[in-house]
Amino acid sequence: MQVPQTVSIDVQQRKYTPVPTEKYNSATHWYLSFLWRSPGLVLLSLGISLISVFLTLFPSILLGQAFSILQSEGFSQTFLLICLGIIVTALLSFGITFVANYSWTIAAFRYERDIRQEFFDIIQEHSMTFHDEIDSSSLLSMAMNEISQMRMGVNPSMRMLSSSFLSMIFITIIFLAFDPIYFLIALFGFPLYLFLVVRYAAVIGPIREELASRLAVVTRDSQEIFRGIEVVRSFNKEDQENKRFALGSANYADIVTTEGRLSAFFWPALVLIALTAIIFGLGLINLADNPTTIDTFTSSVSMLLSLQFLNFMLPMAILNIRAGKANADRIWSKMTWQDPVPDTAQEGVIPDWGGEIVFEDVSFSYRSSSKPALKNINLTIPSGSRIAVIGGPGSGKSTFLKLLLRLYDPTDGQIKINGTPLTEIPAAEIRQGVTMVEQEVFLFSASVRENIAFANPNASDEEIISAAENAQALKFIEKLPQGFETRIGERGSKLSGGQRQRIAIARAILADPKVLLLDDSASAIDSKTELLLRRALDKLMEDRTSIVVTQRLRTLIESDFIVLFDKGEICAYGSHDKMLDSCPQYQMIFEALPEVVGGRF
């Protein structure tokens, strides 16, 4: 089979439209949207499966006819024809079943692809508040495992359910032609069977979920302990951890046993057994009365025997459909997450970067925390000025930067740019003018070029090379195996820390922001990198408003003013000299600056 290596759909041309969650009004609606997403395939499949289910049963009818003829005429031409009929039906049935199932399957995988994409697109659009609150590993597991589970609910489960259903209906109808009593038995027996299967699934479903969660405990425990094995050892906690694990493992064994008992004793099967036995008994009596009923006897017994597979398939299908629904609910609740501060900015409002940025009584609290991260911030940042920000961890300095990027909106007060509140400017417009270089550099597993041109994918080669050069990165990039086309591994793992930082700086240089936010609070470890980095940062800060979190003495001295944060408040600001003179907290921090400590040593 030839595998297409390139994808038929041109990625560049695909229109990016995050599917509005309004399109579906509930999790169930979204889950069941499979049925009308690929209407052609699904209708084709449903239509054909009517034929396919009938063709699967038809050989049993022919079998009955064959016995009837064999009984009355012996080995005749008609008999042979009927036997050939069985073979032809089998071939037809194979072809038609394949088409029916395969079209359903294609529709299902398409559905899986699309809902996964929808999930990602919507989740990505959620504000940073969402991403702070929800662990990305749980989102990943939703996107991969749980969405696969939803597809499993659709295919094969819904298909199995519908074909089982059709089989029972057809058999009931065929029985009507055979014998009114058979018909009545099927008419009551099958619904009873179905009813019991559904009840059974309702009992075992929650136990399956409990099983999964207890297994997760076992995995989590062992993962945690082996990652921290040195700690466990050095505190003599081996026995304690053993006990904890043994408890988790025993709990899991318990639930496996319970689940095993319930799924082993699948009591709805008894209905089907009774049904088959009764028809067998009645058939025998009829046969004794009237030997020509051999056709209905053999046909009906054959059909019922072939239904035994339902005992395996139906509970599985129903459990999968239930599990898919439960997953859809969970995922949907993340997709419909309500932003506490929705973006109400009008399209087209463009910030005027020539004006000053003013913080007016700005306070901010993260949703997960009861304590404010920033309190009553009042500050004016003139256009083109250089601001240094300093303060301990948790002092609010990085929150301060994030507000400027409009990753969050203030809980109270306003940030204005030339008089326009940031909340009235679309986030995308703000981020066009503001660029942040974070402490923990994040690069994508793409080529060096793609990473540098991240802000501006249409940048020319010259622009990219010049950005790399200014970021002191050109030399090492040229030494890479494929230069700018070198792929840098997951999160840039093929590069050193200093190299990653310089790529991030090149990225920011190319973005050419009006306002630069730079978190430079700790840095690479050897002196060569340090020097290169300094020069790169100097280039980056040229000719723009820059707000730098720093501990570098020179940056502090050269900045127009320094803002000192403490516990979410601005506790002092002013020039280096002024602060050193008057602010005891600044003096203390100054005292601990590496340059000062190192110089004294």
Next chain:
Amino acid sequence: MAHSRGRGPHGFFVDTKHKKTRSTKQLLKMLWGYLTPFKGLLLLSALLIFAYAIGSIISPLIISEGLDAAVATVRPDIDFLLLLFVVFLVLSLAIWFFNALNTYILARLQANMLHNVRTDVFDRLVFTDMSFHKQEQSGNVTSRVTSDTQELAVGVTVVTNASSQLLLTFGTFFLLLATSWIITGIALLAIPVAAILASILGTLGRKIMYRVRKSYGEVSGQMAESLAGVSIAKSFNREEWSSSVLYKLNQKTYQYFKQMGAIFNFMFPAISMVSMILVALTLIVGGWLPESTITLGSIYLGTILVQRFLSPILHIAMYYPQLQSSLAAMDRVADVLEQKPQVIDSLNAKSLTLHDTSVTLDNVSYEYVKGTPVLQAVTLKVEEGEKIAIVGHTGAGKTTLAALLTRFYDPREGRILIGNQDLRDIKLESLHTSIGLIPQEPYLFADSVLENIRYGNPEVSDREIDELCKLIGADDFIEALPNGYKTMLQESGKGLSSGQRQMITIARTMLADPKILVLDEATSRLDAYSESLVQHAQKVLFEGRTTFVIAHRLTTIRDVDRLAVFQKGKLVELGTHEELLVKDGVYAELYHTYYAHQGVEELAEVYKAPTPEPTSMSEVMSAGMAKMMQGHDMSPDHIHAMMNERGVSPEEMYKMMEEREFNPEAMRKMMKERGLNPEDMHAKMGEKGH
């Protein structure tokens, strides 16, 4: 088999690439070892399987008997027919019951066996030598406990299922043979068909499955990356790009899924088709045979039985790769179980007496791999309460030394003494109580801050923890966390800075109150604020303890009594910072390339630092500092001018460093040539300043 959770044709796609190191016989023997406690259940299960198979074989026979009895005789015996009905009903119920009970017993057996294997493996891993953990990634270790053991349990199910299928197939075969040898011949046609289907699954199916897995993994990787970097995509307005990269992979996976779907959708209808053709052939042959040799009932029996061949044979073919994979899992589990810890209490091990907590390394050597020594003949005595820094380049053997001190390994040669007790003669538990280790990566459990600290000593009250944290200065930032001491931490430590994580591990170790301390400093640099916090906390921690610290920070080497310098596994220099600098050897080089610049942003700024002498924090009061600063002309221009005076511009310095690929030795030489000795620069600066 009704509703046992079979693995379907997926059995074909299990990864069988693992190379086993033990023979199948050995592995089965081990597996049997875990099954012996359940001998009774196994026997019961075997009986049930047997009964189930017999019942399943007899059941169609009753149908054919009934058919013959009802049509063959002129006056059928109604009572006999009713009896057959009852027998059929009872037999069907019995088959259901046998199968259900067997499934339950196996689930129970499996659950308990799995629990036993898991706790054994876990237990062994917790106590096994650290060298094992160092070789393996923690993810691999976890999979030994979880997935490998699970695979083993699946193996047991496979064996029982296979034996039940085999029994059924053979029983059916003999029954068919008793009915008609020609029909038996038709049934045997199922075998080549099964072989063909199995080979399609095994070759093409496996290939496609591999592609599906790989491509699905790519989607997962991309998704993980995009979620982790969501703030970057937002900052640069590149959400659309993230989305389309994902879409591309998603689309590729869809293409492979379609191929996989084609194979599966082909397989199952094909099985029923072949079964039906076999039924038709049976009918033809049965009808063609003279009536005297075969009854209608027997023909009907034939049609039922021939359908029972293909599926079981296919299943059995599918069990084989699964079994292989289970044996490979047993092999990996056995690797763990057969680990013989080298580091165990000797017979005459005693508790550590803490009269003398000096530590002596006596001619200690160690190698992980034979022929590549990591430590060579190290002899070193550290006095009671002394603080010693271990320094050296990566690969000098520093971390190994720490592991030997905590007896994660035993030295290959030589011995380590605490006071006059050899480490090997000390009970491990008492050793670990007295020696505290702070590993390089601060490790926190997914629990509250409070419980993480309490891990050091479960006895202490919340108040004592609170007081301790105040003492080391961790109180402030812990209180500032969303829920203070009750804040739940994530294993990754997300939400805490690396300095804060270090503070918590320091508090934890303080609580355990070890007399000897081994600290492997984190290599990442901290911001100035955390730096001073950690430095303060470490000072409190080191107080009154014999301390080994693998130092990465300037502030740390400043605070210790002596430095031990390692190079390629050898102790090359020993002494105070000043002594070693004067010596101008390995340490001096190390200091200038690695430590000194931590305080040197640019050479220009070295000279800006106000005091040339090593001074403690308390000596230079901040107010005084400020005054001293004001005394200088500290403008960058001034500094540039100063450097130019001496003939080196900062630009030149950059160039020198870059062109020489930063050879510190050459750098220093060049500076000396130009009269720019960094050491005496301090002095000169001082003169000029005053």
